[in-house]
Amino acid sequence: MKIIVDQDKCVASGQCVTAADTVFDQRDEDGIVVLLTDNPSPELAADVHQAAAVCPALAIVVED
Amino acid sequence: MSTLIIGASAAGLATLESLRRHNYDAPITLLGAEPDLPYDRPPLSKHYLATTNPHPALRPEQHLANLNATFHLGDPAVALDAARRTVHTASGRTLTADNIVITTGLTPRKLPNQQPLTGVHVLRTLADATALREDLLARSAGDITTDGPRVVVVGDGVLGGEVAATARGLGCEVVLVGPQRGVLWGQLGEVVSGLLGEVHGAAGVELRLGTAVGGLTAVGGRVSGVELVGGEQLAAEVVVVALGAAPATEWLQGSGLKVADGVVCDEWCRAGEGIWAAGDVARWWHGGLNRLLRLENRTNASEQAAVVAANIAGQPTKYEPIPYFWTDQFTTKIQVHGIPAADAEVTVAEGSIDERRFVAHYRKDGRIVAVLGWNMPKQTRLHRKHLLPA
Incomplete structure (x- = not known):
């Protein structure tokens, strides 16, 4: 699993962190997404896909 | 166990994607009223309106192809027989499926007795946004002689505020007219609405709040302004009517479904046997709040669609979200x-x-x-x- 985030598209909703808080975080100053790991362990796959699905800016792409 | 999704926007496409993620491998058909490939709506009042950005696609075309679904776009549903789970379309198609998911969204409201006039816009679809953008970007065309066109935005909710901000950012002269005491007053109250009003005022948007619009004025089929109740006229080359929207449920008359400010659903987002709804059009029983709720926001479209997909895929899930919305203004x-x-x-x-x-x-x-x-x-x-x- 590989994760790509687009910080230019990100609208800082933080929905990804709510879905998978060991993989995604937000910058303190403006809330833009920060990727904590781009290749998380397989048991997090469902959470990561949920994060990509609920991102309102379509800023997360997951490649299995 | 086939599935037919009526509405090819965020909720419709999210239902399709979620079903495939649940390894649902039965046939899926997505029916869309608009001709465009599924696109995202929040940018339509923000980036898309402000620039010549391309179509804000929800997903790349190759990704859509990989979902292994049948897309019928540009063909609105015109009738549903809920008991037979059969849908009739404008082009004459008859589609039947084991599960039908209603994701038809909203239809924008207009002014009472609003006539079609050049320069008057609503904003819901990509076509709406493209037409409005052309008018906003017109600098010296025809009778428009100022730096940018004079724009009156009728409506003081999220959409009205965003359109006013974007138009002002493009250099238009902007007046925002609405019945409330402040922008978003009804939703956010005095403190935040007051701050938001200051933001608009500082950026040069003229706020005419607590004011009802009586009608539009026109010269030769083109809008010339807005007439307020009381008779005052505000000159405008462009008028944006942003008075909210109603669930797109006219096509469900006679369907057998209960429709009351949206498609009424239970806590699993089920409207009838094998019939589901998600997104702006769905009014479902929120068990946590103990009442029917309908949400018009982007995140609800994705989250509710995911729940409907789980339910269709055999993983019964109640939908009890914490609602979330955002707005960017200046x-x-x-x-x-x-x-x-x-x-x-x-x-x-x-x-x-x-x-x-x-x-x-x-x-x-x-x-x-x-x-x-x-x-x-x-x-x-x-x-x-x-x-x-x-």
């Missing part, structure tokens, strides 16, 4: 978790109003019902925990 980002109310008690929990960077709690009957962030996204999300069920 450089201000407002984010709201929960359900705020104009009469709630508002206290600043973090940051400060003076710095225009804060998180506020909305309380009713001593309980926090919403958390609002003003240019403070991460911290706002951290306050969301106050809204979780005990």
